[in-house]
Amino acid sequence: xxxxxxxxxxxxxxxxxxxxxxxxxxxxxxxxxxxxxxxxxxxxxxxxxxxxxxxxxxxxxxxxxxxxxxxxxxxxxxxxxxxxxxxxxxxxxxxxxxxxxxxxxxxxxxxxxxxxxxxxxxxxxxxxxxxxxxxxxxxxxxxxxxxxxxxxxxxxxxxxxxxxx
Amino acid sequence: xxxxxxxxxxxxxxxxxxxxxxxxxxxxxxxxxxxxxxxxxxxxxxxxxxxxxxxxxxxxxxxxxxxxxxxxxxxxxxxxxxxxxxxxxxxxxxxxxxxxxxxxxxxxxxxxxxxxxxxxxxxxxxxxxxxxxxxxxxxxxxxxxxxxxxxxxxxxxxxxxxxxxxxxxxxxxxxxxxxxxxxxxxxxxxxxxxxxxxxxxxxxxxxxxxxxxxxxxxxxxxxxxxxxxxxxxxxxxxxxxxxxxxxxxxxxxxxxxxxxxxxxxxxxxxxxxxxxxxxxxxxxxxxxxxxxxxxxxxxxxxxxxxxxxxxxxxxxxxxxxxxxxxxxxxxxxxxxxxxxxxxxxxxxxxxxxxxxxxxxxxxxxxxxxxxxxxxxxxxxxxxxxxxxxxxxxxxxxxxxxxxxxxxxxxxxxxxxxxxxxxxxxxxxxxxxxxxxxxxxxx
Ligand SMILES: Cc1cc2nc3c(=O)[nH]c(=O)nc-3n(C[C@H](O)[C@H](O)[C@H](O)COP(=O)(O)OP(=O)(O)OC[C@H]3O[C@@H](n4cnc5c(N)ncnc54)[C@H](O)[C@@H]3O)c2cc1C
Numbered sequence: 001x002x003x004x005x006x007x008x009x010x011x012x013x014x015x016x017x018x019x020x021x022x023x024x025x026x027x028x029x030x031x032x033x034x035x036x037x038x039x040x041x042x043x044x045x046x047x048x049x050x051x052x053x054x055x056x057x058x059x060x061x062x063x064x065x066x067x068x069x070x071x072x073x074x075x076x077x078x079x080x081x082x083x084x085x086x087x088x089x090x091x092x093x094x095x096x097x098x099x100x101x102x103x104x105x106x107x108x109x110x111x112x113x114x115x116x117x118x119x120x121x122x123x124x125x126x127x128x129x130x131x132x133x134x135x136x137x138x139x140x141x142x143x144x145x146x147x148x149x150x151x152x153x154x155x156x157x158x159x160x161x162x163x164x165x
Numbered sequence: 166x167x168x169x170x171x172x173x174x175x176x177x178x179x180x181x182x183x184x185x186x187x188x189x190x191x192x193x194x195x196x197x198x199x200x201x202x203x204x205x206x207x208x209x210x211x212x213x214x215x216x217x218x219x220x221x222x223x224x225x226x227x228x229x230x231x232x233x234x235x236x237x238x239x240x241x242x243x244x245x246x247x248x249x250x251x252x253x254x255x256x257x258x259x260x261x262x263x264x265x266x267x268x269x270x271x272x273x274x275x276x277x278x279x280x281x282x283x284x285x286x287x288x289x290x291x292x293x294x295x296x297x298x299x300x301x302x303x304x305x306x307x308x309x310x311x312x313x314x315x316x317x318x319x320x321x322x323x324x325x326x327x328x329x330x331x332x333x334x335x336x337x338x339x340x341x342x343x344x345x346x347x348x349x350x351x352x353x354x355x356x357x358x359x360x361x362x363x364x365x366x367x368x369x370x371x372x373x374x375x376x377x378x379x380x381x382x383x384x385x386x387x388x389x390x391x392x393x394x395x396x397x398x399x400x401x402x403x404x405x406x407x408x409x410x411x412x413x414x415x416x417x418x419x420x421x422x423x424x425x426x427x428x429x430x431x432x433x434x435x436x437x438x439x440x441x442x443x444x445x446x447x448x449x450x451x452x453x454x455x456x457x458x459x460x461x462x463x464x465x466x467x468x469x470x471x472x473x474x475x476x477x478x479x480x481x482x483x484x485x486x487x488x489x490x491x492x493x494x495x496x497x498x499x500x501x502x503x504x505x506x507x508x509x510x511x512x513x514x515x516x517x518x519x520x521x522x523x524x525x526x527x528x529x530x531x532x533x534x535x536x537x538x539x540x541x542x543x544x545x546x547x548x549x550x551x552x553x554x555x556x557x558x559x560x561x562x563x564x565x566x567x568x569x570x571x572x573x574x575x576x577x578x579x580x581x582x583x584x585x586x587x588x589x590x591x592x593x594x595x596x597x598x599x600x601x602x603x604x605x606x607x
Contacts, residue, residue, distance in 0.1 A: 009592040053576040053583075062575060065589050074185065074473060075466035075492075078211045079230040096227065098217060101494040101545055105503045106466065108553025108586070110575065114501070114546055145592055 006088070006126070007149045008136055010060040015143035017059030021135035022048040028127055028134035044117035049124040050135060051111070061135065061144070063124040064111045066090050072103040072112060072123075080121075089126040097121055172200050172268050174479060175259060177249045177417070178275030179203030180212060181465045182446030184230060185472025186273050186479065191239050193480040199241045200267060202259070205298065206246035208236065213465060215302040219330040222306065228299070252421045254439055271441055271479040274418055274429060275472060278411030278447040278463055285407075287380030292389040293405045296327045308404065311335035315404035316392050318377050320347030322495065324408035325360070328369055329497050331404075339370040339400055341377055341392075343409075351493050353508040356540045359524055363500040380405055411463060413448040426450055428461045433485045435475035443479055445471035454488030454556070455506040455537050462491050492552070494545070503548040506530065506538030506555060520569045527569040534562030547573055553586070 025048040030038035039045065050063035066083075070090050073081045080096035081103060083089070092103075099119035104112050112123045127133040136144040174190055176183045179201045187199055203209075209230040217223055226233070236243045248262040258266045280295035282288055294305050305327075309315075313336050317324045320342030328338045340347060346357040347364075361371055372394070379393040391401045413428040424430045424438035428450035435443050435451065445451070446468035453460040467489035477484035492505045507530055510517060515537065519528040525543035529536060529551070536555035541548040551568055554561055559582070561568060567577045575583050584591075 007589075010590055011592045013594065051574065053574055055576045058576065058580075060591070062587065062590060071466075071470075074469045077213045077465050078228075098214065100213070100496060101501055101503065102466065102492075104545060105492060105494055105505065105548050105552050107549035108556070109590075110547050110550040112549065116501075147592070149589075 006146055007066060008063060008124070008126070008133055009145050009147055009149070010062075011143045011145060012058070012060045014141050015059045015061070016141060017052060017054045018140065019052055020138050020140060021050060021061045021144060022052055024134040024138040025049050025124075029122075044115070047113050047115050047122050049113070049122055051113075062109060062111060063135075064090060064107075065109055066124075066126070071106040071108075075102050075106040077102055084129070087126055087129045089129075090123070091125045091128075092121055092123060094120050168265065168267060171198065173197035173270050174199040174273070175267055175269035175271070176201045176273045176275060177203075177259065178273075178277055178446065178448075179205065179209050179243065179245065180230075180275065180277055180446070181468035182275030182277070182448075182472035182475075183273065184209050185469035186275065186443075186445065186476035187239065187241055187472075189473040189476025190480045191241075193477065193482050196240070197480075199239075200244060200269075201236075201241055202244045202247055202249050202261065202267070204246065204248040205300070207299070208233070208243065208245070210299055212297070212299075213326070215296070215299055216326040216330040218299065219302045219306055219327070220333040225299075249417060252417055254421050254423075254442070257441075272443070273472070273475055273479065274423075274437070274442065274444040274448060275446045275468070276414040276417070276448045277468075279414050280407065281410045281412050282407055283409065285377060285380055287382055287389065288407065290380055290382035290389045291387045292382075292403055293380060293407065295407050296323055297411060305331075305404070305406070309334060309336060313337075313404055314400075314402040315339070315406065316341060316377065316400055316402045317406045317408055318392075319343075319407070319409035320371065320373070321350060321408065321410060322348065322493070323411075324406070325364070325495070325497055327406050327408060328364065329367075331406075332368060332498075336404065337368065337370075339372060339402070340364075341375055341394065341400075342371065342373045343376045345373050347371060347373070348495075351491060351495075351504050351508065352502065353528065353540060355519075355521065355526055355528070356502055356504070356508070356542050359526060359542050360495075360497065360500065360502060363498050367498045377405075411447065413450075413461060413463075415448060418444065418448075426459075430459060431471075433488075434478045434483070435471055435486055436478065443475040445475045452486055452488040453490045454558075455490040462489055464489075464492055466492060487556075500524070500543070501545045502540065502542045503545045504538070504540040505552055506536070508538055508540055511537075518565050518569060522571075525571075529565060529568060531562070531565060534560040536561060544571075550575060 029046040050061045078096045080093045097120045115122050136146045210228040214228045249259045251260040258268050280297045315336045315338045317340045320340045331338050375394045377392045381391045382389040391399045415425045418429045419425040429444040447463040450459040474484050474486040494503045516531040528540040530538040535558045
């Protein structure tokens with residue numbers, strides 16, 4: 001039913017855990033989008049919308065999967081979470097988010113983060129329709145790719161996908 | 166008079182459940198008429214936000230659950246400020262208080278709950294309120310002044326929400342809770358104590374193991390000045406909020422002969438005992454996957470999800486409700502607590518693992534190696550991963566301690582587990598020639 005969404009996929013064997021995706025994600029979502037200002041002057045500093053999972057020698061960055069059946073949207077108490085019908089991305093309207101953290105419990109990927117200083121939930125927004133999200137663009141090793149995955153659904157969200165097969 | 170318009174879908178109740186259903190219907194059926202009837206006079210708003218409204222007087226636009234053009238864009242007729250008083254199953258009509266009659270092919274009852282008001286003397290006096298609607302919040306807002314003293318009867322979710330709002334408005338609040346601790350339906354002793362301590366640090370007085378037996382008011386003005394407890398103790402106050410719970414608004418269903426137990430009984434498609442009539446949200450007893458039976462679980466996410474399943478089925482897309490369970494995220498005075506399922510084992514086969522370090526407290530309840538509940542206090546960021554494992558009933562017996570460790574993240578799980586659960590995030594790797602050969606030889 002939903003617009004098939006392009007997703008950021010991890011080419012895990014070639015990820016070295018350099019954290020550049022994290023840095024550029026933070027920069028992209030900063031107010032100044034200036035590297036020095038974003039990291040040295042802005043307060044509160046924006047959180048990265050992804051997390052690095054690391055257990056040497058395995059590394060990968062994990063972010064919102066923009067699930068077809070998005071439990072975060074269904075659970076959101078205020079209507080701050082919705083799906084952008086153009087990009088298919090699940091996005092948070094910060095004006096409406098009150099930081100109740102209900103969405104955080106419902107994300108099986110642990111990919112919504114509580115920004116406790118700003119009282120907002122934050123998550124990957126696929127850089128708001130950018131041709132290539134910042135994390136992918138700045139990955140030095142092509143360990144991140146941006147691909148049309150159709151309606152490919154994570155195993156995790158399967159159980160509550162309500163459609164009877 | 167039955168109106169001429171043919172109404173394919175009729176939804177009574179314009180909140181989480183009703184909107185969840187309407188949105189699901191519109192995913193499958195773009196054109197058939199939908200009417201939503203609501204006795205509240207506004208578009209759908211976020212009910213949990215009424216405490217934010219009371220605390221900060223945020224404008225109504227900020228409380229709207231959907232954008233202002235939602236109804237128009239979705240082709241939904243909203244009849245707001247109108248109460249449905251009766252449904253006629255044979256004629257497939259609903260009668261409104263003003264006499265209008267609306268026909269339907271498919272009906273959804275998403276009528277929610279209404280506050281329980283015990284027969285305490287003085288409950289009708291000036292200064293006594295309940296707290297479940299925006300109208301309640303507005304009435305309290307108009308009445309209160311900084312420095313007033315308030316007694317909140319009931320230390321559950323709604324009681325604590327209104328307490329925080331009143332404190333933020335500069336009132337002095339005392340909670341009177343009948344049981345031995347606040348938030349006793351969703352938290353265990355330890356987490357309740359953490360919550361109670363946070364409230365007390367912020368100036369709230371908590372009295373447990375007592376009830377209010379009388380609300381006392383001035384004879385001439387009817388304004389309240391105190392409450393009396395069951396041990397005859399008096400507490401002076403100008404405001405009383407009754408927040409002992411909500412009960413499902415089942416009247417129109419039971420009067421029509423629809424099966425009602427504690428809530429309206431629905432099957433796994435959210436259909437009531439009458440074909441074509443569905444129900445969801447706070448008014449129902451729907452499947453709880455932890456208890457393995459129908460239960461009333463009055464929370465917003467379950468209302469929306471139940472509504473979504475109902476909507477799909479009403480629109481002809483067969484869908485099963487996987488079930489919901491108690492699920493809460495609370496944050497009072499900045500203290501975050503998440504919990505789901507049961508907070509203690511229900512029988513002797515249950516198992517508990519915990520860790521506590523100051524205000525950071527984590528607890529898992531397991532049964533046969535599978536999660537049946539958890540509580541996370543203080544550090545809640547990873548509780549979604551835990552809830553995912555619980556929802557999918559993954560056997561976590563081999564790594565339960567890992568789940569409550571400080572540094573827990575996805576990669577702390579055994580590799581086959583995270584690889585399976587995160588399959589959608591990895592770029593599929595070409596199968597190596599060697600593997601193919603080995604497979605072929607088998
Ligand atoms: C103060 C407060 C805080 C809360 N905080 C949380 C929270 O943090 N997290 C959480 O998950 N949940 C919370 N809840 C619970 C949550 O609001 C409910 O679970 C949710 O609103 C249920 O949605 P619903 O659609 O089933 O019913 P409701 O929201 O109760 O809506 C039902 C609607 O139907 C209308 N109606 C009923 N009968 C008729 C009729 N005969 N004719 C016309 N209209 C009718 C009612 O007036 C109402 O507008 C909170 C509730 C309150 C009051």
